[in-house]
Amino acid sequence: MKVGRLTIVDALGSRDGHRMVACACECGARIEIRRSSVVSGHTMSCGCLKRDALIERQTIDNLSRDPRYFVLQNAVGRCFDTENPGYANYGGRGITVCDRWRFGEDGRTGAECFCDDMGERPSSGHSLDRKDNDGPYSPANCRWATRTEQQRNTRSNAIFFYSGADRCLAEISDLCGINYKTLVTRIRRGWSPSRAFSHPANR
Incomplete structure (x- = not known):
């Protein structure tokens, strides 16, 4: 008879008025236990089921953090x-x-x-x-x-010639030292790329 992870493999007679059985657990352990505990489904493993559930819960908790x-x-x-x-x-x-x-x-x-x-x-x-x-x-x-690498890979990326190569705004921002959002605003307002990339930003 099998219940949960336990399989009854032998009858051991009575002990303190309770029928005892030997059970083999799926994890490889062997235990002696009251037959009624197994048959009723109250005990379904040697203890490994509860231990594995605790490990799984701890794993999920750790991952969630x-x-x-x-x-x-x-x-x-x-x-x-x-x-x-x-x-x-x-x-x-x-x-x-x-x-x-x-x-x-x-x-x-x-x-x-x-x-x-x-x-x-x-x-x-x-x-x-x-x-x-x-x-x-x-x-x-x-x-x-990084943000620069992602900007270089975006679908709507605008490419400009700067410092000898075609570059995205995020890369140009890193090279010229002007904030990326400032460059975007300048281009949207109609500034020429050469002016947008060279004009000093306000403090």
């Missing part, structure tokens, strides 16, 4: 929550999150797989970036990137 957990949740929200402000630019145009990161794989949760695949976040200034802007959030298509 990991900043990478929120990075993944935000990506899932943008791709699948129609009420999310960013849905139109992500899920609305077919961007998805791979099943491995959503549902997990090989006994690991999606969050655990995500953390394993992406590794530690280099710094708080790095965020999740897709190499192919039309591709999914997946191990092969994602990386940790």
Whole structure:
């Protein structure tokens, strides 16, 4: 007879007025226990079931405090929550999150797989970036990137010739020392690129 992780393998007679049995547990342990505890379903393992549940709960709790957990949740929200402000630019145009990161794989949760695949976040200034802007959030298509790297990769990126090469505004901002938002404002107001990139910014 099997109940939970326990299989009754032998009858041991009575002890203190209770019928005793020997049980083999799926984890490999062998225990002696009251038969009524097993048959009623009150005891379903040698104790490993409770231990594994505690480990799983601690793992989930630890992950929920990991900043990478929120990075993944935000990506899932943008791709699948129609009420999310960013849905139109992500899920609305077919961007998805791979099943491995959503549902997990090989006994690991999606969050655990995500953390394993992406590794530690280099710094708080790095965020999740897709190499192919039309591709999914997946191990092969994602990386940790700085704001400059992401701006260089954005769909609506404007490219200008500066210092001998074609560059995005975020990169030019780093090179010329003028705030990125200031450069954007200047270009939108009709400034020529040469003036926008060379005119000193107000204090």
